[in-house]
Amino acid sequence: MSLEIPRHKHESDRVLFEAPMHFNFHRGPRNRGPAAIIFWSWSAAVIDAGFIVGFSLLILFATSVFGHLAFSQLILFMQSNRLQVTVWVGVGFSFTYMLMLRSFLGFSLGEWACGLRLGSLRQRLSSLYVIQVLFRTTLVFATGIVLLPVLSLLLKRDTAGQISGLRILSVK
DSSP states (O other), X not given: OOOOOOSOXXXXXXXXXXXXXXXXXXXXXXTOOHHHHHHHHHHHHHHHHHHHHXXXXXXXXHHHHHTTOOHHHHHHHHHSTTHHHHHHHHHHHHHHHHHHHHHHHSSOHHHHHTTEEEXXXXXXXXXXXXXXXXXXXXXXXXXXXTHHHHHHHHHTSOHHHHHHSOOXXXXX
């Protein structure tokens, strides 16, 4: 005995479930100008920041559990004069995250999600690529992480890419 389940009870259900869905986010910055690529770069930075904060909280939780510390003790530690150490560790983790992923993959997780790559294929295969990534990442972090991206947004071009010779490109 087999039961036949009707595919669509109403015509509107057929249109809703069979219509292809297209979201602009999945297309990323393809075929768009430099200003749009800067916007997508900011979107990628938000995704990366979310990942870094989430991973930092996971490490904080693991430290609390495996170190047999109360969460309140960790909060007191962070509020003490050691807060600078905590901030520097966070900046160091962010720097390492950006440097490693961009060096080995050519993109960070946020850039991957937004359809961006750092440098052309020829540049990524070059032996100088890691040095260029190091220079670009150091340049952005040395200017306070915000200055060059804001300057890029105002000038509508990749300022860090022009200085380092390694531009953010859209995936084609």
